[in-house]
Amino acid sequence: MHKHFWQKITIILFLALIFLTGCKNNSSKITIVGSSAMQLLAEQAGNDYRLTHPSSNIVVQGGGSGTGLSQVQAGAVEIGTSDVFAETQPGINAQKLRDYRVAVVGIVPIVNKSTGVKNLSMTQLRQIFTGKITNWKQVGGKNETITVINRSKGSGTRSSFESIVLPGVKPIRSQEQDSNGTVKKIVNTTPGTISYISLPYAHDKNIQKLSIDHVKATNSNITTNKWPLWCYEHMYTKGKPNKRTAAFIKYMLGKKVQEDLIPKIGYLSIKEMKVVRDSQNKVVKVGN
Amino acid sequence: MAKNTEDLKQVVDQAIAQQEVPHVKLNKMGPNSVDINRLTKPSKETRQEYWGKGLTYFAIILIIILVVSIIGFVGVHGLATFFGNHVNVFHFLTSTDWDPGDGKNHVGAAAMIVTSFSVTLLAALVATPFAIAVALFMTEYTSQKGAKFLQSVMELLVGIPSVVYGFLGLTIIVPVVRKLFGGTGFGILSATLVLFVMVLPTITSLTVDALKAVPKHFRQASAALGATHWQTIHKVVLRVATPRILTAIIFGMARAFGEALAVQMVIGNAVLMPANLVSPSATLTSQLTSQMGNTVMGTLPNNALWSLALLLLIMALVFNFLVRLVGKKGQK
Numbered sequence: 001m002h003k004h005f006w007q008k009i010t011i012i013l014f015l016a017l018i019f020l021t022g023c024k025n026n027s028s029k030i031t032i033v034g035s036s037a038m039q040l041l042a043e044q045a046g047n048d049y050r051l052t053h054p055s056s057n058i059v060v061q062g063g064g065s066g067t068g069l070s071q072v073q074a075g076a077v078e079i080g081t082s083d084v085f086a087e088t089q090p091g092i093n094a095q096k097l098r099d100y101r102v103a104v105v106g107i108v109p110i111v112n113k114s115t116g117v118k119n120l121s122m123t124q125l126r127q128i129f130t131g132k133i134t135n136w137k138q139v140g141g142k143n144e145t146i147t148v149i150n151r152s153k154g155s156g157t158r159s160s161f162e163s164i165v166l167p168g169v170k171p172i173r174s175q176e177q178d179s180n181g182t183v184k185k186i187v188n189t190t191p192g193t194i195s196y197i198s199l200p201y202a203h204d205k206n207i208q209k210l211s212i213d214h215v216k217a218t219n220s221n222i223t224t225n226k227w228p229l230w231c232y233e234h235m236y237t238k239g240k241p242n243k244r245t246a247a248f249i250k251y252m253l254g255k256k257v258q259e260d261l262i263p264k265i266g267y268l269s270i271k272e273m274k275v276v277r278d279s280q281n282k283v284v285k286v287g288n
Numbered sequence: 289m290a291k292n293t294e295d296l297k298q299v300v301d302q303a304i305a306q307q308e309v310p311h312v313k314l315n316k317m318g319p320n321s322v323d324i325n326r327l328t329k330p331s332k333e334t335r336q337e338y339w340g341k342g343l344t345y346f347a348i349i350l351i352i353i354l355v356v357s358i359i360g361f362v363g364v365h366g367l368a369t370f371f372g373n374h375v376n377v378f379h380f381l382t383s384t385d386w387d388p389g390d391g392k393n394h395v396g397a398a399a400m401i402v403t404s405f406s407v408t409l410l411a412a413l414v415a416t417p418f419a420i421a422v423a424l425f426m427t428e429y430t431s432q433k434g435a436k437f438l439q440s441v442m443e444l445l446v447g448i449p450s451v452v453y454g455f456l457g458l459t460i461i462v463p464v465v466r467k468l469f470g471g472t473g474f475g476i477l478s479a480t481l482v483l484f485v486m487v488l489p490t491i492t493s494l495t496v497d498a499l500k501a502v503p504k505h506f507r508q509a510s511a512a513l514g515a516t517h518w519q520t521i522h523k524v525v526l527r528v529a530t531p532r533i534l535t536a537i538i539f540g541m542a543r544a545f546g547e548a549l550a551v552q553m554v555i556g557n558a559v560l561m562p563a564n565l566v567s568p569s570a571t572l573t574s575q576l577t578s579q580m581g582n583t584v585m586g587t588l589p590n591n592a593l594w595s596l597a598l599l600l601l602i603m604a605l606v607f608n609f610l611v612r613l614v615g616k617k618g619q620k
Contacts, residue, residue, distance in 0.1 A: 064581020066590075074585070090389075091587035147472050152557070154389065154582030154589065175474060175568045176557040178578050182458075189463060190472050 029057040030245050034068015034081030035156050036179075037105055037198060038233050041265055042081065045257050049248060058248065065089075065156045072097065072236050078245045080236045083156020085279035088163075094279075100235040102252050104268040106199035107161055107229040108217040109210040110184070114191045117141040119211045125165055128194060131172035136192065148174040149186060149195040160231035161196055163281055196229075200266025219268055225275040225283050232277070233267065292328070359601065366598025369395065369591040380595065386559040386575075388592035395592050397572070397599070399561040404571040406562065407476055407551065408544045411483035412537055415491055419540075420526075420533065422488075423495035428521055439496075445489040454553035457482040462554055471566035474556030479571070482550050487540035494539055498532030499525060534614045542607040546600065548573035572596045 032042045039062045046058035063071075065082040069092050072080025083105075086094040109125060111117055115136045120128070127133040128146055137143045150171055151158035155178070162171065177183045180201040187193045188206045199217055202209050209217060212227070221227035235252065237245060251257060258269040277283045330338075369375045375395045383396025422442075426435045461481050466473030502525050510520040526533075548571075556568025557578055576596055583590040 062581070066582045066584045067580075070585040089584055091584035091590075152578045152582055154579065173560050174558050175472065176570075176578060178552075178557075182553070185458070190466065193472070 028055055028244055029059060030079065030248055031059045031061070031077040032079040032081060032235075033061045033063055033071045033077045035065045035083045035233065036062045037083055037156065037267075038068075038081035038102070038235070041103060041233065041257075041262065041267065042079075042252075044265070045252055045261055046248075048256070048261070049251055053247075056244065056248070064154075065159075066154055069097075069236065072238050075238055078237065078241065079249070082234045082236060083231050084159045085232075085234070086236055087279035088159065097236040097238060098241070100237070100249050100253065101232045101270050102235055102257075103233040103262050103270055104222065104230050104273055105233060106217055106219070106222045106227065106268070107157055107196055107231065108199050108202045109194060109196045109212070109229075110187050110202060110207045111194045111210060112187050112191055113206070113208050115141045115144060115146075115194075115208070117210070118208060119214055121213050122165065125210075125212060126169070129166055129171045130169055144192040147190060147193045148172060149183060149193055150174050150176050151183070151196070152176050152178050156231060157196070157198060161229065164228050167281075203266075219272075222268060223272050223274050225277075228283075230268075232270075296328070362594060362597050362601050365591060365594035366601075367595075369588070369595040373588045373591055375588075375592075375595075384559075384561045388589040392588065395588070395595075397592075397596060399559055400570055400572045400575055400596065401599070403476065403555070403562055403569040404545060404573070407479045407483060407555075407571055408541050410476065410480040411487055411544045412491075412541045414480060414484045415488045415540060416537055418484075419488055419491035419495050419536070422492050423499055424521060426492075426496055427499040428517070428525070439493075442489040442492055445485070446493075450486065450547060450550040451553075453482050453486055454550035457550060457554040465566060469566045472556065472568060473566065474554060474568045475564075475566040476555070476562055476569060477565040478554040479551045480565075482554055483544045483547060486547060486550065487544050490543050491536045491540040494536030495529075495533050498529040498536060501532060502528045531614050531617055535611050538607055538610050538614065542604065545603055545607070546573060548577045552577050572600055576600075 032038075032046075039060055042058075042060045046060055049058060050056055065084050066089065068077075068080035068082050069086055069089055070080075071077045073092055073096065080097075082089075086092045086097050086099065109120070117136055117139055120139060124133060124139050128139075129148060129150075131148075133139060134146055135143065136146055148171070151161070153176065157180075177186060177195070180197045183195045183197050184201060184204060184207060187195050188204075194210075199222075202217075211217070212229070215221055215227055217227050217229070222230045235249060237249070240246075241249060253270070258271055262269045274286055275283050276286055369380070370377050373392050373395075375392045379393075380395055380397055381401065382398050384399040385394050385396045386399065387394035422438065426438050430438070457478060461478050462473035464473075465471075465475075465478050465481075469477065506524050506528060507520055510524045515523065551571055552574035555571060555574055557570045557574055558568040559570045559575065560568065562569040576593055579589070579593055583593060
């Protein structure tokens, strides 16, 4: 019986060894790590890609924009994904990275329905997030204390929001939540709360989407930058990508992903954008 | 080798010559039929011994390497905040200004340290009376069957993943706390209530062991003196079991201190010194889980998180040390 036991153990170890080395030797593997918004997109695109390229092996992981950028800089993965420009991240040498913008995601402020507010000016929004306005009646709503729920520090959504709504000023210290889903749930159930989430998550009757200066968060307003709260979904490679990686990136920027998959998920195709934004938030019209 | 064989044969011959009562078996075999090789080489059992020993040593060495490298890695990165980025250790422990992205003067973990400790202590404080009561019921009052049933209930509570507790807390406890005590419902109180359920089985099952370890003759002696059941429990059983019950509580606290996910979902994650039990705040672990994906390896914000991890590691060691200390006291 003992003999059998040891034999089994040896066989298992041996198989594990083969399995592990098998992974290591597989040069066709493309690992994509980083922003959770990109994870969703890359996973589905990777699955479709496998149908036409059976020999490909695409592994997609989350971990956050910071992880994506530092992993790709270290050369640990082929593609690092990020919601923020590599230039804005300290500790990242953006010159060594190649930037591929794959999609655009809108961000929209949301409030609990009890507040009775549907529109804010950009200044009011800034004053709420810096703690200068503390009651909803100051902006035409009910007499109710404002509870700000921010997003996790350093997350892509927060960086984009702060760079556009709060340039140069600091938000008040407040609750922070990680994921779009949790934020939505909290805003839905807690009176007086305000937060912001990715546009695809905001299609929910239980929460109130805000318009800013009477502009609504719609796809067409984003493409012209009339609605300024949006961010790119970046894919970064370290220097020139290898052949297989380049082929996959080409597929991501190609017709199938850009015209079918991206709108299906609720993001905007990069091709639709009529403006270009750089890492300093300068917006230029395409073609100028 | 040949010489050895000769020697051995000589010894055997000598032994046969010297024996006074002829040994039946040895005689029958004769000196030439003795398999010298088999006797001088390690037997199958000896080889098994070597193998077994080797395997356990290998496993132990692997584990030691693992532990040392974990401590080393967390230590190197955690200390980089102080030696690489020149953050003042005293400032780190006492300041409440947590904004590592803004430079070395904004790395203060006091708010998180205070929150972590208050959540842990409160959870242990609430859970202990319940745990002792349940354990007493299981060991003193109910039948074997009932005890077994309760045991499996406790094991079920241990087996529920922490994210489920967090989700339940977010859906049930937070709104109830908001209705009863105001605020947003996120805060130390909600975290305490979630952790209460999570540490209860840990403390209970260890307390049951503690009560079971009280020798039967203590109870019998107490009964013989005319004490009632409750008097026996109160004056004898609990007194004798105290050190082990304390150990149980410390284990529970260690679990509460290290719990991240469930706490993160209900505490609000605002790095603020808690003003009261319903104001949102953040623990060391909740800050770690919510921030680690958003920092770049090697930068100050990342190193500051490693420092929090180092603090947690040190606290785990302290809890371990406390358990040993209490255990030693109990032996006296």
